[in-house]
Amino acid sequence: MKFSHSLCVWIGAPLTGGFAANQITILMLALDRLAAVARPLKYGNKNKSLVFGSLFLSVAVFVGAIWLSLWGIDDSQSSSTQCSMGINAGPLFSVIWSLFAQSSTLLVFGLYISMLIMFYMQTGKLNILDHEDRTRINYVTFLQGFLTPFGAGINLYIYLWKHAEISPKMTTSNNFIHPEKAILSNGGPF
Numbered sequence: 001m002k003f004s005h006s007l008c009v010w011i012g013a014p015l016t017g018g019f020a021a022n023q024i025t026i027l028m029l030a031l032d033r034l035a036a037v038a039r040p041l042k043y044g045n046k047n048k049s050l051v052f053g054s055l056f057l058s059v060a061v062f063v064g065a066i067w068l069s070l071w072g073i074d075d076s077q078s079s080s081t082q083c084s085m086g087i088n089a090g091p092l093f094s095v096i097w098s099l100f101a102q103s104s105t106l107l108v109f110g111l112y113i114s115m116l117i118m119f120y121m122q123t124g125k126l127n128i129l130d131h132e133d134r135t136r137i138n139y140v141t142f143l144q145g146f147l148t149p150f151g152a153g154i155n156l157y158i159y160l161w162k163h164a165e166i167s168p169k170m171t172t173s174n175n176f177i178h179p180e181k182a183i184l185s186n187g188g189p190f
Helices: 005-038 043-070 093-124 131-162 167-171 179-186
Strands: none
Touching (some): 005 093
């Protein structure tokens, strides 16, 4: 079965735009947490503007990702036998998507790490009598700060697991337990 490039991109565009909007939302959550720790007294006044700004930015990135994936597609050249977003997207999509994904991930990690540093600097100045509770709170905050971006990044692995072309290769013949059997029986690793 043959598919036109633009049809495949239109089918995959909402998912791609959703991933982009999800990255921006996670970035705005990190910025919100940083604002709450950095200036707790002024946090309530700026919260509404941050919410509306993140909503506008998420919608703009969603629409921008769809436009970028459709830009430069020429359906007159050939058709595709595999209806996948990565194969059928426009020429600039992979370059800009890669830069966007890497920069937003680095920004999320940077914001959470700076929030943790500020939090530890602020709590280090406090005089708390019960040191056991303080240690427990520090460990929980540290784990939460580093596990939140990993939870956000798991979307990629869920997508790969549910992708129609990749899923059968990952679930048949105990590939994870005996990878050498999977390579021999399937004719290759993928």
